[in-house]
Amino acid sequence: MEKDFTRRTFIKGMAVGTMAGYLGAAGLSSTVFKNQLLPQEKLNQVDIGEIKALKIKVVSETSWYDNNVFLNDVKGAGGLLVNQYTIPWTCAGVAAGYQGSNLGGFSTYIEATLMDGKVMKIHFDTGWNPAWMEKRFREEGVAEKLAKKEIDFMVLSHEHIDHFFGLEATLKFYPDIPLYVPKGFYQEGFDFLKGKSFPAANAINNIPHRGKMTVLDSSKVNILYPGIALMTFDVPIILRVFGEQAFVFNVKDKGLVLVTGCCHQGIISYMEEVRKKVKGGEKIYAIEGGLHISPFEDWDPQYDDLIMAFNKYGVQKIGCNHCTGFITAEKMHKAGLPVIKGTARNMTKRDIYLGNGDELAIA
Amino acid sequence: MSHQVLDTLFLEERKFTHIIKQPVVRGVVNVLLAFAFFMALWWVFMDPRGWLRWYTPQYGYMYIRWLLIVAIWQVYIFNFWPFKIEWLEKTHPLQKGLIMIGINFAITGILVWVFYYWIFGKLAIPYFSWPELKKTGLSDFFSREYSSLAILMMAAIASWLSPIWPSAFENYPWHRLQQPAKGFTVLAVTFLFTTYAYFIFMHPHYRVLFYPWQEYTAAFPWWYESFRTLSGNFNVGWIMCATVSVWLTETILEHYPFRLVEKQPWRGLAGFAFILLLAWILFFTFTFMQDMVWGVSVEGAKRLMAPDWRYLHNGELAVILLTVALALYFYFDNWPRKFSTEVNLLVRVAIVIVGAWGLHWLYYKFSPGLLGTQAGYSHPQQFPMAPVILFINVMLYHGWFMDCWPGRRIRKES
Amino acid sequence: MEEAKTAEAQEKSGWGSGIAVGILVGVALFCLTYALLIMAK
Known part of the structure; x- marks a missing residue:
């Protein structure tokens, strides 16, 4: 007991x-x-090679004209998680907009000079409103290069409306353009590439893509040519999109240059990944493209975390635009970050960052 | 046991008749029913592919959080007043459920639309009101999102503080008051503390949210230096861990060990301290686990690597833990109960930890298909707490309002 | 009286050694969790 x-x-x-x-x-x-x-951090850097020079032209960074019209479309459809292929995006009836539409789009034209002198011509994203995109492609000489098949390949950063739905404006000139897409595209995206339209979302494409398509994933740094690489990120994104890829260029005597579409992975997350995976990644020389901070001129204290931490990375040139947002650009200027001013032409509303037709050359 | 209870709830006095005799079958049937009801609610109100689509995300998420608080008020603070015990005992659970859930929805709606949008937001702080915020020139969509966030942050604090009085303090020193005097007193006291806590923990978030910074109106986020973010998600994270601790001690932990303290208010104070300690252990442990798996978060990074998201995810992990604990408590009779208290607790804790790993896996595997959410862990506009808390709400409705019918129902004491 | 004291002493000794062993078990279980996390990385 x-x-x-x-x-x-x-x-x-x-x-x-x-x-x-x-x-x-x-x-x-x-x-x-x-x-x-905590386990020690392991760096696993690969050497991506070098290029001689880089020229980046902003073809169109203006994705929608009136924020309120765009946000009302989102709100009416049920918020930021609704599938983009089902939302009746307002296009007509905005007279001051892009070809009378609220919809513009994002596209960048890149020329990278390899060490042997060959110039690689890259078409990065294809915008949203085909009429506006075609106009911009013509104005910047991209249409002509596409038509002559002088452009080596197209890269789609991600599946979002404003980077992808203007596909017809590219395929019209060059339907068999070689194409790189990030892993994460939905079936709708592949169908759209094949010439299927989504009238509910005003997404029309009557020209099937007939070129080679490569899907890149996040398992490694994808080196396309010496000094030109793409990195893919498995990130869930608003409007039911998944995955984004962005460029890493290594310009001789300058350093790494990151070129992004929207950078939904976050610019600091991106720089951290580059630091871990790319040789020379401790120091980024320049950044160009959308940084996805306040695309709707919305805000979150988390974005201030980003701006306050940005200076530590010592980036020398920031050619941001598009979904970076005006509020962010103002705050970045105030924080002393080297944001390059633009010229506010071709329907870009302010000169606070690189706008439509502006160029960033690194050599 | 020296422990003398000052005040008991009707919940604890209920005696049950088991309609489904086999306990595991009863539990499983009830879980499935609750899940079906949850799915119906999600489809009607929240799902981005569904009918009303309020999961925009903040707007619907706000309602979900307030439904929870109002249910706590109804049952824990007002002890079902104005309904009489006899009525609760004799009325069919389905009828009772419909009435109580109807009241739950109605009070939540009145709170949001009358109290926040039309009174507090209109006359005091615009960021609590969708229409007022819109008048400042903000877009309609973000006016609704920002105001929803503020209102739901208030609810996050209330979910921690409002049950503490009935649960840890047994309503001391008002335990002798009759309803509704007791209910209104405890409501007033806990809501007062909630309001103070809101201004300390969440209001600084709003200094930084608007442009330019509202520096004359709110303090600089004082946690920035230590926790590397300006976002109030830091506080949401640990406060959710505290909420979960309250409900763990109330259910599977049976107020152990602080119930060993003999007298109030000391028992309550010991309980409060224990809950806070447990909350901080959960919070730091979850941070540590994430740092192990994904690497240490980076200041200014986004998604998986963002410090503020990691804190929020601590809260999400804690709520997943709580869901398993509540399912064990409501549907499996808080099994086991046959050993000594200490051993019972240990077994339950083990079940809950293992169950939480399982639920975590299930959630991230199946939520895109079932809930219409996006795949992946860290999405800037997705809050797993929304569906998980809605499921908890359904369990509370089922357990509190409907006596877990049809598995069981109240046995009338003659 | 004596018996009660013995019983109390035994109860205490039971508690004390139980807690000591328990803490070791608890720490060991946490080490297991830690190992799982290392593998999950």
Whole structure:
């Protein structure tokens, strides 16, 4: 009987001790001993090679004219998680907009000079409103290069409306253009590439893509040519999109240049990934493209975290635009970040960052 | 046991008749029913492919959080007043459920639309009101999102503080008051603390949210130096861990060990301290686990690597843990109960930890298909707490308002 | 009286050694969790 009594209390004590021991170990490991217990960070850098020079032209960074019209479309459809292929995007009836539409689009034209002198011509994203995109392609000479098949390949940064739905404006000139897309495209995206339209979303494409298409994933740094690489990120994105890719160029004597579409992965997350995976990634020379911070002139204290941390990275040139947002650009200028001003032409509303037709050359 | 309870709830006095006799079958049937009801609610109100599509995300998420608080008020603070015990005992659970859930929805709607949008937001702080915020020139969509966020942050704090009084303090020193005097007193006291806590923990978030910074109106986020973010998500994260701790002690932990303290208010204070300690252990442990798996977060980064998202995810992980604990408590009779308290607790804690890993896996595997959400862990506009708390709400409706019928129902004491 | 004291002492000794063993078990279980996390990385 006495033995039973001791055993019973022993077991009780053990139960309490186990819970206390587990919680105590958890509490101490996660605070006092945390630095000792966390595994060391491992760098796994690859050498992507070098290019001689880089020229980046903003073809169109203006994706929608009136923020309120765009946001009302989003709100009416049920918010930021609704599938973009089902939302009746307002296009007509905005006289001051892009060819009378609220919809513009994002596209960048890139020339990268390889070490042997060959110039690689890259068509990066294809915008939203085909009429507007065609006009911009013609104005910047991109249409002509497409028609002559002088452009080496097209890269789609991600599946979003304003980077992708203007596909017809590209395929019209060059239907068999070689194409790189990031892993994460939905079936609708592949169907759209094949010439299927989504009238509910005013997404029309009557020209099937007939060229080679390569889907790139995040398992490695995808080196396309020496000094030209793409990195893919498995990120879930608003309007039911998944995955984005962005460029890493290595310009001789300058350093790494990151060129993004929207950068939904986050610019600091991107720089951190480059630091871990690309040789020379500790120091980024320049950044160009959308930084996806306040695309709707909305805000979140998290974005200030980003601006406050940005200076530590010592980037020398920031050619941002598009979904970076005007508020962000103002705050970045105030924080002393080297944001390059633009010329506010071709329907870009302000000169606070690189706008339509502006160019960034690195050599 | 020296522990003398000052005040008991009707919930604890209920005696049940088991309609489905086999306990596991009863539990599983009830879980499935609750899940079906949850899916119906999600489809009607929230799903981005569904009918009303309020999961924009903040707008619907706000309602979900307030439904929870109002249910706590109804049951824990007002002890079902104005309904009488006899009525609760004799009325069919389905009828009772419809009435109580109807009241739950109505009070939530009145709170949001009358109290926040038309009174507090209109006359005091515009960011609590969708129409007022819109008048400042903000877009309609973000006026609704920002105001929803503020209102739901208030609810996050209330979910931690409002149950503490009935649960840890047993309503001391108002335990002798009759309803509704007791209910209104405890409501007033807990809401007062909630309001103070809101201004300390969440209001600084709004200093930074608007452009330019509202520096004359709100303090600089004081947690920035230590926790590397200006976002109030830091506070949402640990406060959700505290909410979860309250409900773990109330359910699977049976107020152990602080119930060993004999007298109030000391028992309550010990309970409050224990809950806070448990919350911080959960919070730091979850941060540590994420740092292990994804690497240490980076200041200014987004998504998986963002410090503020990691904190929020601590709260999400805690709520997943709570869901398993509540399912064990409501549907599996808080099994086991046959050993000594200490051993019972240990077994339950083990079940809940293992179950939480399982639910975590299930959630991230199946939520895109079932809930219409986007795949992946860190999405800037997606809050797993929304569906998970809605499911918890359904369990509370089922357990509190409907006595887990049809698995069981109240046995009338003659 | 004596018996009660013995019983109390035994109960205490039972508690004490139980808690001690329990803490070891708890810490060991946490180490297991830690190992799982390392593998999940």
